Amino acid sequence: KSVKPIVISTWNHGVAANDEAWKILSKGGNALDAVEQGVRVTEADPKNQSVGIGGFPDREGNVTLDACIMDHNSNCGAVSFLQHIKHPISVARKVMEETPHVMLTGQGALQFALDQGFEKENLLTPETKKAYEEWLQKSNYKPVINIENHDTISMLALDEDGNISGACTTSGAAWKMHGRVGDSPIIGAGLFLDNEVGAAAATGLGEAVIRTAGSAMVVELMRQGKSPAEACKEIVERIYNKHKNHKDMEYLQVGFIALNKNGEYGGYSLRSGFNYAVNDIEKGNRLEDAPFKMA
Numbered sequence: 001k002s003v004k005p006i007v008i009s010t011w012n013h014g015v016a017a018n019d020e021a022w023k024i025l026s027k028g029g030n031a032l033d034a035v036e037q038g039v040r041v042t043e044a045d046p047k048n049q050s051v052g053i054g055g056f057p058d059r060e061g062n063v064t065l066d067a068c069i070m071d072h073n074s075n076c077g078a079v080s081f082l083q084h085i086k087h088p089i090s091v092a093r094k095v096m097e098e099t100p101h102v103m104l105t106g107q108g109a110l111q112f113a114l115d116q117g118f119e120k121e122n123l124l125t126p127e128t129k130k131a132y133e134e135w136l137q138k139s140n141y142k143p144v145i146n147i148e149n150h151d152t153i154s155m156l157a158l159d160e161d162g163n164i165s166g167a168c169t170t171s172g173a174a175w176k177m178h179g180r181v182g183d184s185p186i187i188g189a190g191l192f193l194d195n196e197v198g199a200a201a202a203t204g205l206g207e208a209v210i211r212t213a214g215s216a217m218v219v220e221l222m223r224q225g226k227s228p229a230e231a232c233k234e235i236v237e238r239i240y241n242k243h244k245n246h247k248d249m250e251y252l253q254v255g256f257i258a259l260n261k262n263g264e265y266g267g268y269s270l271r272s273g274f275n276y277a278v279n280d281i282e283k284g285n286r287l288e289d290a291p292f293k294m295a
């Protein structure tokens with residue numbers, strides 16, 4: 001064991017999630033356990049309105065969750081359009097470890113989760129129910145930059161053995177169409193890693209991240225020699241160029257975080273307001289503002 005561990009995750013809620021991940025990494029534990037346990041903190045927080053319990057519902061009042069997880073052997077698991085289960089990340093891990101598949105969706109994902117012993121819960125809190133009822137009065141669908149639509153937690157970790165894992169979990173865009181799946185459960189879009197190179201993860205408007213295979217491209221740029229920060233910036237520039245005349249541009253926000261095998265990390269977003277939490281041995285757990293292209 002010779003590598004200095006590090007964990008990075010998206011947004012303010014990353015600080016508490018990193019603390020949990022660090023308990024594992026600092027004791028020589030593995031990155032896969034660290035990222036799963038880390039993002040479970042955010043999933044379980046009913047006050048967080050974009051992940052797990054307490055996430056904003058879709059247009060019909062259903063909370064539907066997306067998540068994926070990936071390890072250093074390129075094993076991966078995902079669930080999408082999953083209802084009634086508070087910890088989709090752990091269901092995703094079970095898909096990875098207990099099935100011949102990578103992704104289960106909707107009813108099938110729920111059935112699998114129940115078979116695995118997960119409990120069915122009501123994920124709509126009094127607060128999100130009230131917000132939904134207020135939203136219903138106008139039923140206006142327009143994503144809001146950096147606010148409720150853009151608070152997925154993505155986490156990347158490097159452990160003492162030099163292995164990388166990543167996790168991504170979200171309730172997706174608030175007031176989305178029933179059945180809509182974003183980038184977050186899609187390996188290559190919301191999350192990607194290659195243990196020879198590094199890892200990347202996304203937050204923001206999932207449609208734009210899927211169109212550009214965002215996280216996979218960030219990892220590929222790092223393979224070609226870019227630093228994590230440079231790679232994130234180049235993909236955000238590409239997303240901007242592809243979308244500058246697109247109808248989504250008005251409310252487009254995307255942000256990426258990346259981590260390489262040497263423990264170097266970085267992030268970049270299209271618009272201001274994106275931050276990420278980083279924890280390592282030297283500087284402890286802190287929030288950093290990502291550089292961005294436009295205000």
Ligand code: SD4
Nearest residue numbers: 150151152172182204206
């Ligand atoms: C999605 N990417 O479902 C997610 C939303 C998000 O931060 O990232 N919020 O499109």
